[in-house]
Amino acid sequence: MNKVLSFRKADLIVPVAAVFLSVIVFLLCSIPMMAGDKGGKWVVITVSGEEYATLPLNENRELVIPGENGFDNLLIIKDGYADIAEANCPDKICVHQRKIRYKGETIVCLPNRVVVSIEGGEEGDVDAVSR
Amino acid sequence: MRSPGKRIAFLSMLTALGMILSYIESFIPVLYGVPGMKAGLGNILVVFLLYIYGSKEALVVNILRITLTALLFGNLYSLVYSLAGAALSFAVMVIIKESDFLSCYGVSMAGGIAHNIGQIIVALFLVENYRIILYLPILVISGCITGAGIAFIAANVIKRIGRRSFF
Numbered sequence: 001m002n003k004v005l006s007f008r009k010a011d012l013i014v015p016v017a018a019v020f021l022s023v024i025v026f027l028l029c030s031i032p033m034m035a036g037d038k039g040g041k042w043v044v045i046t047v048s049g050e051e052y053a054t055l056p057l058n059e060n061r062e063l064v065i066p067g068e069n070g071f072d073n074l075l076i077i078k079d080g081y082a083d084i085a086e087a088n089c090p091d092k093i094c095v096h097q098r099k100i101r102y103k104g105e106t107i108v109c110l111p112n113r114v115v116v117s118i119e120g121g122e123e124g125d126v127d128a129v130s131r
Numbered sequence: 132m133r134s135p136g137k138r139i140a141f142l143s144m145l146t147a148l149g150m151i152l153s154y155i156e157s158f159i160p161v162l163y164g165v166p167g168m169k170a171g172l173g174n175i176l177v178v179f180l181l182y183i184y185g186s187k188e189a190l191v192v193n194i195l196r197i198t199l200t201a202l203l204f205g206n207l208y209s210l211v212y213s214l215a216g217a218a219l220s221f222a223v224m225v226i227i228k229e230s231d232f233l234s235c236y237g238v239s240m241a242g243g244i245a246h247n248i249g250q251i252i253v254a255l256f257l258v259e260n261y262r263i264i265l266y267l268p269i270l271v272i273s274g275c276i277t278g279a280g281i282a283f284i285a286a287n288v289i290k291r292i293g294r295r296s297f298f
Binding site for chain 2: 003
């Protein structure tokens with residue numbers, strides 16, 4: 001009886017095999033997830049509160065958004081990120097904002113009353129809380 | 132041989148003990164928000180019974196303990212989760228124990244891992260998000276650690292009081 005109650009070297013097979021197999025499963029499952037579309041799905045552009053355009057985030061393209069006061073913003077969608085690259089508004093805050101990719105992230109150009117936001121897809125994995 | 136009355140009293144007492152263990156466990160916060168990660172204190176009882184009595188008694192006590200605990204302190208979901216984990220864990224433990232190749236440490240570790248895997252499988256069906264499977268390595272590792280701890284406790288209980296008192 002006491003023999004089956006004390007640790008044997010053969011017992012190590014269990015954790016070693018289990019960890020090995022689980023790491024394999026983990027890798028097999030995580031590779032397609034990493035390769036998949038991690039960002040949001042749609043870039044929604046509103047001007048003065050009204051929807052101006054909705055573009056897929058995974059298609060590279062450039063778009064000039066005519067803003068409220070005769071100013072324009074150049075939106076570039078590239079590699080799953082949306083960014084305002086150029087604008088002729090006075091403060092250029094929108095140009096300096098980081099490019100966005102996760103659901104709920106926004107770029108705002110106040111003088112032009114342009115809001116670019118990401119909708120659909122997933123929450124950001126790093127700082128979804130702090131926005 | 133021991134009398135049927137004594138045997139029923141003893142198994143009932145262990146069922147009650149198992150419910151207490153599960154209840155105490157519900158106070159231990161879930162680590163790092165990983166679903167299904169539990170200390171599995173109730174498994175002490177299962178390992179103990181597997182070696183003292185046999186698989187039949189261990190199975191009955193385990194099912195009673197889980198059902199009663201879920202009905203008293205949990206809900207229907209926790210019952211499904213626990214039963215799935217326990218069923219897989221129990222099957223794996225019995226198979227490994229009967230093969231007589233590993234000691235109770237190997238049996239218990241395999242049981243801990245199987246318990247967590249069973250819960251992941253249920254979670255996959257309930258949540259319908261296959262990303263849960265990414266928790267697998269951490270649940271396997273935690274299953275190993277808790278399984279080894281449980282084997283240590285169960286083995287020591289059996290060595291110190293087990294056979295002398297109850298046979």
